[in-house]
Amino acid sequence: MKLTLPLRETVISTMDPICSIPVSAVAGGNTWPTANKAFFVPFRITKSLVIINMFWYNASVVNGYVDVGVYSLDGTRLVSSGSTAQVGAESLQSVAVVPTNIGPGVFYAAMVCDGVIGRYLRIGGSVATNRMLGIVQQTSAFPLPAVAVFAQFSAGVIPYVCMTTRSVI
Numbered sequence: 001m002k003l004t005l006p007l008r009e010t011v012i013s014t015m016d017p018i019c020s021i022p023v024s025a026v027a028g029g030n031t032w033p034t035a036n037k038a039f040f041v042p043f044r045i046t047k048s049l050v051i052i053n054m055f056w057y058n059a060s061v062v063n064g065y066v067d068v069g070v071y072s073l074d075g076t077r078l079v080s081s082g083s084t085a086q087v088g089a090e091s092l093q094s095v096a097v098v099p100t101n102i103g104p105g106v107f108y109a110a111m112v113c114d115g116v117i118g119r120y121l122r123i124g125g126s127v128a129t130n131r132m133l134g135i136v137q138q139t140s141a142f143p144l145p146a147v148a149v150f151a152q153f154s155a156g157v158i159p160y161v162c163m164t165t166r167s168v169i
Contacts, residue, residue: 010049013162014041014109014123029059029119033155038112038141040071040148041158042134045103049165054081055094056111057160059119062086066118067143068095068161071108075148078102080110083143086118094164101168111159114142123158130158 054068069080079100087093113120135158136150 010165010167011162012043012045012049012109012165014043014158014160029057029121030157031061031116031119032113033116033157034139035115036112036140036142037155038067038110038138038144038148039153039155039157039159040108040110040136040138040150041161042106042108044106048101048103048168050168051079051097051100051102051163051165053094053164054079054097055092055162055164057121058086058088058091058093059121060089061117061119062089063117064113064115065142066093066114066120067110067112069097069110069144070100070102070163071110071148073106073108075150077110077144077146077148078107080144083114086113099166108136108148109161109163110144110148111161112142112144121160123160125156125158127154127156130156133158 065083070078079097081095131153135153138148
């Protein structure tokens with residue numbers, strides 16, 4: 001039997017070293033590169049955690065809908081926010097998700113937007129570097145699909161996707 005401890009919360013972010021993002025990467029707000037294209041950023045955890053919230057940072061313009069989630073390495077969606085209206089310029093936007101136990105292991109943090117007008121915090125980088133980090137994508141993926149079909153990464157951006165977790169013993 002596993003016991004969930006509600007007081008030991010952790011935040012996992014695509015800008016953390018846990019996701020292998022280079023420290024020299026510069027974050028900035030910009031539009032989503034292609035409507036309905038999902039990006040999947042790998043991260044590793046060394047113990048079981050329960051995901052309880054997903055969030056991202058909205059930049060200066062809000063417009064359209066977002067879906068964020070977590071996937072296994074084989075492309076199976078483990079949890080997602082579902083289609084969520086982008087609200088609140090220049091602020092974090094958090095969505096409670098069905099508490100989902102993951103780990104230990106390697107997973108993907110995923111984000112997709114249905115348009116290209118809303119602005120989001122994201123990291124720039126070369127396509128080659130982002131491929132070396134293991135980032136993948138899927139076109140026509142809004143809302144996030146139950147099973148992702150990963151394709152080679154072709155963009156120079158990494159979305160800022162975060163999740164709040166609780167420890168499990």
